[in-house]
Amino acid sequence: MVLCREIAKLVLILAIVEHMAGGEKKKSGGGGKKKEVKKETGLGLSFTKDENFGEWYSEVVVNGEMIEYYDISGCYILRPWAMSIWENMQTFFDAEIKKMKVKNCYFPLFVSPGVLQKEKDHIEGFAPEVAWVTKSGESDLEVPIAIRPTSETVMYPYYSKWIRGHRDLPLKLNQWCNVVRWEFSNPTPFIRSREFLWQEGHTAFATKEEADTEVLQILELYRRIYEEFLAIPVTKGRKSELEKFAGGLYTTSVEAFIPNTGRGIQGATSHCLGQNFAKMFEINFENEKGEKSMVWQNSWAYSTRTIGVMVMVHGDNKGLVLPPKVAALQVIVIPVPYKDADTQGIFDACAATVATLSDAGIRAEADLRENYSPGWKYSNWEMKGVPLRIEIGPRDLANNQVRAVRRDNGEKTDISRVFLVEQVKGMLDKIQQNLFDVAKQKRDACIEVVKTWDEFVKALGQKKLILAPWCDEEEVEKDVKTRTKGEMGAAKSLCTPFEQPELPEGT
């Protein structure tokens, strides 16, 4: 039985959407409850990824020292271990958009209500999530002021002012900032928080063709962030009408999948806004012929959610597993002295190893703290997900070698100190590639192609990522959501993938 009456033209991925808390869906998101934090770090997790994914995730981001819970529900503290990952991605992405001649700027946090409401669909989509400043000190504000949930309405009045003629186009601006969306669905560190950091690019063009081209250029950059930096396979595709950006023309995205939960997750979005906002904000320009024309606009963003996806995909029961390309620390060097060993010699060797690696541009440090045992250190740095551990004990010192242990697969190798840099670089590359390969394998194994409603429901129950023929009607999509709302959570369309398999006639 097919889901809708029309001939299906496209195939669509459906999966249970990521909607989890540090635990069950049934938890409410309100109130100021503070979460209990384990004082001990580096000494093992009490939950396993396979059996209690939600609890495991909450524990691992705290024990790995990425997140600290805060007195306001849904707001989290990003600790240096997480911040450095954000900064590493930022360095890459910022350089790439600068090549595309996009310029950084900064628009205010506050939006006046009049402007916020200018684009009808947009405000419908975002209004329920806006936080309002209503007082300053003791006095009430005459007009409450909104905090940006996204900056279209803040920026576009200026686009209208700054864009007069075709010479003012294209206008390409980006900002790195924080936004606030006061949601009540279960907050989850990185994945769904009330305040989060992101970048939002907003561009205006004279023609739709230019806009369309950029949408895909940016989407490709997002794919690169996920696949090349975070080692996470994603699928590029177009969002359904129901799921696209409120007020836009079409939305493209990269979608990731978490095999453990069978849930899909939106990785980043690149929207073509068409001329909808240009109409509302009167963003016109005089073209070469002297005619008045509306601009074509895009907006695109990715956020700290990327870090959450990375934790979910790569983490294991020992803790975080960080891809070398984004890890703050790529190599941790640990001395393993025995009672009669030449302790100073070992310490010196550790320092020398760090120096050699650092000079070669590798992010390395030594843990020389005397009040922690080597075993404790192994657990600690495994929890923090450092890709490579190097141990130096008396035997290694004698043989002028070090022992390297990979975080991803536990493989141990003895490396001669003579070839240290090349070997370490090689291993880091292998780790990066392996993380991606394993993730891709796991995801591909979860993809199921279905043709009927029954097959669909069955696959959903098996936590699969589903590829199904689809006619993309809003009503039908809502219907699917309602009908599948059960223990697992409602199914939602992730996207229509750009890469389409063959579709037989009459599907």
Added chain:
Amino acid sequence: MVSSLRLPALTSLFSPSFTRRSTVSLRRRLHLRPPLAAGFSAQSAASSPTETEDRVDSKKSGRVQDRGSTDRVITPRSQDFNAWYLDVIANAELADYGPVRGTMVIRPYGYAMWEAIQDYLNVKFKETGHSNMYFPQFIPYSFIEKEASHVEGFSPELALVTIGGGKELEEKLVVRPTSETIVNHMFTQWIHSYRDLPLMINQWANVTRWEMRTKPFVRTLEFLWQEGHTAHATLEEAEKEALEMIDVYTKFAYEQAAIPVIAGRKSKVETFAGADKTYTIEAMMGDRKALQAGTSHNLGQNFSRAFGTQVVIVPIWKKVDEKTGVLDAASSVAETLKNAGLKVKLDDTDQRTPGWKFNFWEMKGVPLRIEIGPRDVSSGSVVISRRDIPGKQGKVFGISMEPSILEAYVKDRLDEIQSSLLQRAISFRDSNIVDVSSYEELKEAISLGKWARGPWSASNADELRIKEETGATIRCFPFEQPQGTKTCLMTGKHADEVAIFAKSY
């Protein structure tokens, strides 16, 4: 210990000699557009057309009409400093007014400078052992209430969120005016033993203070900054760190922004609400008012070594057959300088006249301009104009295009400009600080719009009296102190230190 450096206002505001010259350059610019010259003083006749007239045919070229000539009106600095400031910010496209009163939009040209500052400081912070992190923007009102003195200091300025997601919130949330309360709250959780110390973190963030009177960059409702927070096991360590950071800021001001700040300690009255001690760097603005705490206004809309475009190349041609030769030469000059590590912009659009471009890039404060016309192409040389020396004096002809010669010349000029700026700023500052030994002398100095420096050991009440009677506050007790015995300018009793008094922003 908290060290904070606020977003700079990005305009160069010191040096009266510079003022005079800049008005000259303004007049020169105006001269190229007759309709505007009429609005300004008779002195405009005094400024003669420069060589640019020969080379630039803005009126006769028949090119596309330059739009927005009214944009380029800038109030002379000596006439109305405040208006000048606002005009420059708008015309150099540094910022725009935000939709909500008192907020501002930082445009790319302005933001690029902030990014350069961030890059510089991030390196320094890492070198001194700090890590970046990010704390939430919202603070439960109860947190703020806990720190009584903190509340008193900030209360009228707090923006409060009471509605979220369509519902009234259980507890009012404050949009952070600064993050002490949150950070301290977390520090108590993270620090259990001496082994967890020192804890040294930094965050780059936006903060909000609901100010009554605002001015772009200087005082806005929302502004960008970095705030470092550290915890140490001993007072000595904490003190050392505070001084180390002030040193970072001071070096930054002198070396990168060419601002000769005075580093010192705040008086108790002026110390941060809830703090033990506050160290500051104080800068003197073009109108001689003081600006505090490393709010480096003067990050060179112009001239600062690290910031923005250092050289702009403007190709000039009249006849179509000259165009290719000129553009080729301009491109290769651009390449040469880029390879030498300089930040270069080649303005080769033919939608604007050379004259328009000269004005535009002067407005943006680019230190050096290279002009290349057909004659230069045939002689293998270029013309170089300095932004800081207007008129004929600032222009040099016949600089060889040969890469090694050109590169060396340009680099030398840029260094010269940087130190010249710093020197001028130092002279200006020093000539406007008066050493006083009595309250009468202090009053006189302040009334003349200058800074007063004198021995001080009087009470907080006396300090407040000076504020009421003269409008001046103690900017700091400078680290650099004169030798010899001192007697307080107010009480005549013994004083250990001199303090600096001034009116401020």
